Amino acid sequence: MILYLDASALVKRYVAEVGSAEVGQAIAEASTVGTALTTRAEVSAALARAARVGALTEEEAQAAMRVFRAEWPDLVRVQVTEVVVARADGLAWEHGLRWYDAVHLAAASLWQDALGEPVTFSTFDRRLWAAVGKVGLTPHPADLPALLEEWKASR
Helix, strand or coil: CEEEECHHHHHHHCCCCCCHHHHHHHHHHCCEEEEECCHHHHHHHHHHHHHHCCCCCHHHHHHHHHHHHHHHHHCEEECCCHHHHHHHHHHHHHHCCCHHHHHHHHHHHHHHHHHCCCEEEECCCHHHHHHHHHHCCEEECCCHHHHHHHHHHHC
16 A cells, blocks of 8 residues: 555654554555655644644653654655646545645646556645545545544544
8 A cells, every 4th residue: 555644644753642553554554655745844733833822742742853853754755736736626625624635635646647556645624625626535444434433433
């Protein structure tokens, strides 16, 4: 499996939260794991925010950042080019996506086109997850709405 992780999925590799087990399993099963180059800043911002709002201690957030930065070179980093941004422009409009979600969707779909092989796209954003299959990528997790409802019911 070729796996693309958006920031919402990649953070789950470094922070234990709903979906972390699914992301860990997908990474373990993948032959190749990639993300957009901009994900580096997104994950850093997410970890810093988690520390600011008290979801993680400062030490936990820093430890997560160290592991993330150590593993960053192992990821295929899809470049955010004019072509990616142009495709994201159309996807944002067509699917009602935020700019960074549209960039992830465009990057993954262009990566799939370049590879000529199916790409599984992991996200924990409902709107983006719904758009993934519509552009010919395989959504991960297989049933995000059910996973989120199960988590919500257990709280």
